[in-house]
Amino acid sequence: MTAPTRRERLRTAAVSEIKDGARRLLVTGGPQAISLRAIARDMGMTAPAIYRYFPSLEALIVELAGDLLDELCEQLEAARDTAGDEPLDQLVTAARAFRCWSVRHPVEFGLVFGSVVPGIDAFPDNCANDEDPGARLGHVFLAPLVELWRRNPYPVPLAGQVDSRLTDSLAPLREKHPELPVEVACLMLSGWTMLYGLVSMEVYAQLRWAVTDPEALFEAELAAFLQQLHTSTGTTPGTAATPGTESGIGTEPGIGSTPATGTEAGIGSTPGVGGGQARTASGQPN
Amino acid sequence: MTAPTRRERLRTAAVSEIKDGARRLLVTGGPQAISLRAIARDMGMTAPAIYRYFPSLEALIVELAGDLLDELCEQLEAARDTAGDEPLDQLVTAARAFRCWSVRHPVEFGLVFGSVVPGIDAFPDNCANDEDPGARLGHVFLAPLVELWRRNPYPVPLAGQVDSRLTDSLAPLREKHPELPVEVACLMLSGWTMLYGLVSMEVYAQLRWAVTDPEALFEAELAAFLQQLHTSTGTTPGTAATPGTESGIGTEPGIGSTPATGTEAGIGSTPGVGGGQARTASGQPN
DNA sequence: TGCGATAGTAAACAGCGTTCACTCATTTGA
DNA sequence: TCAAATGAGTGAACGCTGTTTACTATCGCA
Incomplete structure (x- = not known):
């Protein structure tokens, strides 16, 4: 296992930032409040960008769980x-x-x-x-x-x-x-x-x-x-x-x-x- | 307690039809699948009509529960x-x-x-x-x-x-x-x-x-x-x-x-x- | 007969997940 | 070194959602 490349580091950072946002929404508003658009908004991104990291909202929630x-x-x-x-x-x-x-x-x-x-x-x-x-x-x-x-x-x-x-x-x-x-x-x-x-x-x-x-x-x-x-x-x-x-x-x-x-x-x-x-x-x- | 008027009968019938539809959606697709529009569609109505009977989707779900x-x-x-x-x-x-x-x-x-x-x-x-x-x-x-x-x-x-x-x-x-x-x-x-x-x-x-x-x-x-x-x-x-x-x-x-x-x-x-x-x-x- | 309450509609707004075509930067390989 | 390939991100769009508003038709009662 070699050291992760720069791209990989950025990617894992983005993944965990997405999860953090999802958890924040979960805690403040319940499971219903988790939305890709809100997560992306908090990250200064647009919602489709998240699809580079998770295939769907449900997959994100399952991984968060x-x-x-x-x-x-x-x-x-x-x-x-x-x-x-x-x-x-x-x-x-x-x-x-x-x-x-x-x-x-x-x-x-x-x-x-x-x-x-x-x-x-x-x-x-x-x-x-x-x-x-x-x-x-x-x-x-x-x-x-x-x-x-x-x-x-x-x-x-x-x-x-x-x-x-x-x-x-x-x-x-x-x-x-x-x-x-x-x-x-x-x-x-x-x-x-x-x-x-x-x-x-x-x-x-x-x-x-x-x-x-x-x-x-x-x-x-x-x-x-x-x-x-x-x-x-x-x-x-x-x-x-x-x-x-x-x-x-x-x-x-x-x-x-x-x-x-x-x-x-x-x-x-x-x-x-x-x-x-x-x-x-x-x-x-x- | 007098006999219910015709209007009241129709109303309670509509209420229970709405709840039946909600439960059908619940059973087939889970709680997430309950939607006012789908219920209304099944009843041959439009979604805003349901607001004559329930103040919100959440209220309907709570009552169903x-x-x-x-x-x-x-x-x-x-x-x-x-x-x-x-x-x-x-x-x-x-x-x-x-x-x-x-x-x-x-x-x-x-x-x-x-x-x-x-x-x-x-x-x-x-x-x-x-x-x-x-x-x-x-x-x-x-x-x-x-x-x-x-x-x-x-x-x-x-x-x-x-x-x-x-x-x-x-x-x-x-x-x-x-x-x-x-x-x-x-x-x-x-x-x-x-x-x-x-x-x-x-x-x-x-x-x-x-x-x-x-x-x-x-x-x-x-x-x-x-x-x-x-x-x-x-x-x-x-x-x-x-x-x-x-x-x-x-x-x-x-x-x-x-x-x-x-x-x-x-x-x-x-x-x-x-x-x-x-x-x-x-x-x-x- | 007419009036008021009731039930329903159409249109619109804002938000959602998701897809598609596209751009741009970064990495890779010859 | 330069071109190709890969990855990340965007904007527009589709179809769905809850909800509000204005409006209309109908029903029941006086």
Whole structure:
């Protein structure tokens, strides 16, 4: 791989300038507000010029969504890597980082995870490639769970209750991790479902009929999930650092820190889950 | 309330014809495909005429989304009412009906629950009004849970583990049901989170990296949830009839029946969850 | 019979994605 | 070194969109 030519440098600069403009429009006005003409206008160009870089508006949006998913994955991986060697800590930290990114970037979350649907797959999502965005996101949570199991096979809930139909259905996941028992795979999926469902509802403001402080609910559900993988070693997770500083647009350093003041435990002994800090009122970050 | 005049009849007929056209466009081409001009064209009218009925395209879409949510609620309530008097049966039936409607109507699901986000609330969602769509949907699941608890206060999981912050946060939910213990409210929310998360991911095809048959996972998670509200009476839920016939557009009678052949149990004794019937392959219904 | 409310139209404006023909600068190769 | 080829950008145009305005015809009621 030789050094990029001048033309190539200009080209990649233009591409990223286009994407930056698209994201700016996305954040300020929603997905509908992304328009080639507006992007070009902001760049001092005309709209057809963008067709030198992207074959269509939709292709640009799909690529932007892929970038956002990459950004999310990087943040999660970075957060997980600050959590030390305990897989349980890594899990908690990554989960909190997922919520933080999503709450801070609701529109981006909507673009990446939200409704696309006509008949399309924005992400073909085949787990063949390990760097595939979907698989990569799953890996952030799956890897600590696998490691946790490897170090200390805890008593599995649902042991012997997983029927053959579900076992067969889990083939894509288990091909990647043949050493993982079906029950642990189920646990992983139920945890991810909880995380995704809770964060989705918080981001889309669909929890207000029931709850004023979604973070409290999040912490409670997280603790309840961790209780299921109670290892015999009495480690107390939750003492992670702030889940990674922002690198993208719109950095507000206020929200992201861990909810508890320091060494709160989420698992067994301490009944309280989140410390009484900084309510952060679920409102959209401006 | 006197009989509607001829003008009023014509007006409501036009309104519903507009909405039908909008929904047809939604289903065939996604939310982006809904256009006033296309609707008017299908009706043999010109686009500005629609402004006699809706102040803007967005208002029409919001109202359509509200209607879809109403349709969903009606289906769930109808399904629940076919399930007899056992609240556990009602719960299972309503949950399956929710999944069925969503999988059969993925685009509608996306419009109702999916990304809106710029800065907007499609549904103001205040729980003040009991006929509010959000509260109504929650009620379908909440009512059986409350009734279940009223009849037989089962040993609550997480008893004494709900901290004050979460308790405070649950105020909106508990104002409606002051008799409900906090732990049961938490259980309700965790069940709804699981249901919503699982169905969302299935509808948006975000489970393919892990699972080939989302219904199997759904049934397993449903069974695991029911296990948490294990009453001392040994009733076996899951023997519900088909979750309500379609009344809207696009009725395909194939998918909707309960996954098991008849008296499969979800709770304690029988390990198998879903009977081995009709795989229904998770693909979008055409 | 006549009047007011209602429903609909045609024309126009501004904006959109996309295509086409064209120009200009840069790079490449003989 | 010079010509050819490539790449980037423009302007005009097409057909689509939501929305507004002015205008007309019709319907229902007094």
